[in-house]
Amino acid sequence: MNNEVENTGKSPLLGKNILIGLTGSISCYKTCELIRKLIKNGARVKTVISPATLEFIGEKTLETLSDNKVYCDTFSKSRSTEHINIADWADLFVIAPITANTISKFASGIADNLITSTFNAYLGLKKPVIIAPAMNTGMLHNPFVQNNIKRLQNEGVKIVESETGQLACGTVGDGRLADVEKIYEKILENFHPERTSDQMTTKKRILLTMGGTKEPIDPVRFISNASSGRMGLCLADCARSMGYDVEIISTVKVENRPYKITYVNSALEMLDAVEKNFKNADYLIMAAAVADYRVKNPCSTKLSKENTGESVTLELVQNPDILKNMGKIKKENQKTIGFSLGTENLVETAKAKLQAKNADFIIANKAKVALNTGENEVWIIDKGGNATHIEKSSKENVAKAILERVL
Ligand code: CTP
Numbered sequence: 001m002n003n004e005v006e007n008t009g010k011s012p013l014l015g016k017n018i019l020i021g022l023t024g025s026i027s028c029y030k031t032c033e034l035i036r037k038l039i040k041n042g043a044r045v046k047t048v049i050s051p052a053t054l055e056f057i058g059e060k061t062l063e064t065l066s067d068n069k070v071y072c073d074t075f076s077k078s079r080s081t082e083h084i085n086i087a088d089w090a091d092l093f094v095i096a097p098i099t100a101n102t103i104s105k106f107a108s109g110i111a112d113n114l115i116t117s118t119f120n121a122y123l124g125l126k127k128p129v130i131i132a133p134a135m136n137t138g139m140l141h142n143p144f145v146q147n148n149i150k151r152l153q154n155e156g157v158k159i160v161e162s163e164t165g166q167l168a169c170g171t172v173g174d175g176r177l178a179d180v181e182k183i184y185e186k187i188l189e190n191f192h193p194e195r196t197s198d199q200m201t202t203k204k205r206i207l208l209t210m211g212g213t214k215e216p217i218d219p220v221r222f223i224s225n226a227s228s229g230r231m232g233l234c235l236a237d238c239a240r241s242m243g244y245d246v247e248i249i250s251t252v253k254v255e256n257r258p259y260k261i262t263y264v265n266s267a268l269e270m271l272d273a274v275e276k277n278f279k280n281a282d283y284l285i286m287a288a289a290v291a292d293y294r295v296k297n298p299c300s301t302k303l304s305k306e307n308t309g310e311s312v313t314l315e316l317v318q319n320p321d322i323l324k325n326m327g328k329i330k331k332e333n334q335k336t337i338g339f340s341l342g343t344e345n346l347v348e349t350a351k352a353k354l355q356a357k358n359a360d361f362i363i364a365n366k367a368k369v370a371l372n373t374g375e376n377e378v379w380i381i382d383k384g385g386n387a388t389h390i391e392k393s394s395k396e397n398v399a400k401a402i403l404e405r406v407l
Contacts, residue, residue, distance in 0.1 A: 029056075094131075296317045327357045
């Protein structure tokens with residue numbers, strides 16, 4: 001095992017004793033990367049695990065990476081005061097991944113295995129703890145689990161929130177172990193608290209609209225389009241994992257997400273919601289497919305063939321352009337980003353829209369690829385008229401590429 005320090009002298013982790021706790025989650029493999037990084041940056045690492053952890057990762061792997069024995073649960077193997085010794089040894093205790101089960105035991109003071117006993121002993125010493133939860137979305141949103149997380153936070157335990165994405169159980173949702181970089185960053189913050197307040201004051205806010213608007217004809221009928229809101233949701237999830245505060249205005253139901261969401265139907269309702277929230281946003285991303293026209297006089301009662309006869313004529317009037325309106329009132333530090341869906345002359349049309357709506361970026365996408373599929377192919381147009389092509393890929397990948405360029 002090569003314990004050579006990569007960042008000699010300057011690393012804030014140099015000589016720090018970091019106790020890494022692991023519990024039974026498929027994401028244990030990511031913790032290996034974290035341990036490697038901590039050691040490369042000069043930290044001394046010991047690992048303590050719950051019995052279930054060994055279902056997901058080998059003891060030898062942790063032992064080799066940390067260059068220390070693994071503290072696990074069998075009393076026959078361990079000395080009975082081991083939990084006290086490692087609690088004393090550690091400058092920081094990081095439990096990543098932590099399951100719903102261990103969170104709840106920690107919060108209740110249960111000490112039925114080596115990791116929970118260590119936590120019990122350690123917390124009494126008033127030393128710092130960081131937890132990074134990983135579990136299925138339903139478990140994460142279970143009110144008991146949420147309550148237990150809050151109880152731990154009330155005792156000063158820091159949390160690296162889980163991310164949204166594809167989970168091991170196959171569903172897409174909240175509960176994926178945070179990126180190793182984020183956990184590492186939180187560890188650095190622990191040894192340099194001033195970094196935390198810096199980051200809190202600079203956390204940027206994104207207001208994002210998504211889904212196709214529904215323009216009423218009568219109380220039960222509307223005019224709409226084929227937008228599913230999927231690209232918008234990928235952008236929201238990706239922005240959140242990049243550390244942005246995301247607020248959504250949507251016409252489609254968003255399941256299992258932690259965002260503040262305002263649901264709207266029509267373009268007029270969307271305009272109203274955007275106007276109310278724009279002043280607090282650093283970025284407005286208009287991923288919604290806003291109908292250009294609405295019915296001038298929607299009927300207040302359901303139309304029926306009895307009174308409409310052979311044919312019906314609907315008079316349409318233009319909707320206000322939300323992106324354009326915000327483009328007029330935005331402050332210097334606010335950026336507006338729009339989408340442009342087309343079938344031909346995509347880049348040229350997008351450039352014209354960027355000018356007309358005073359946007360900072362327009363994302364041109366091909367109707368054929370984007371609508372009702374899991375993929376997209378886009379060109380990102382900036383104010384200088386440059387077009388960056390993002391090749392056809394999953395909407396998740398395209399969202400990441402867009403945000404890396406525009407934020
Ligand atoms: N948009 C908006 N308000 C509208 C129409 C569109 O804010 N009333 C926003 C969309 O959310 C998108 C961008 O403007 O981000 C471009 O929308 P698009 O419908 O492609 O462009 P239009 O300017 O409406 O042009 P077109 O005539 O091609 O539909």
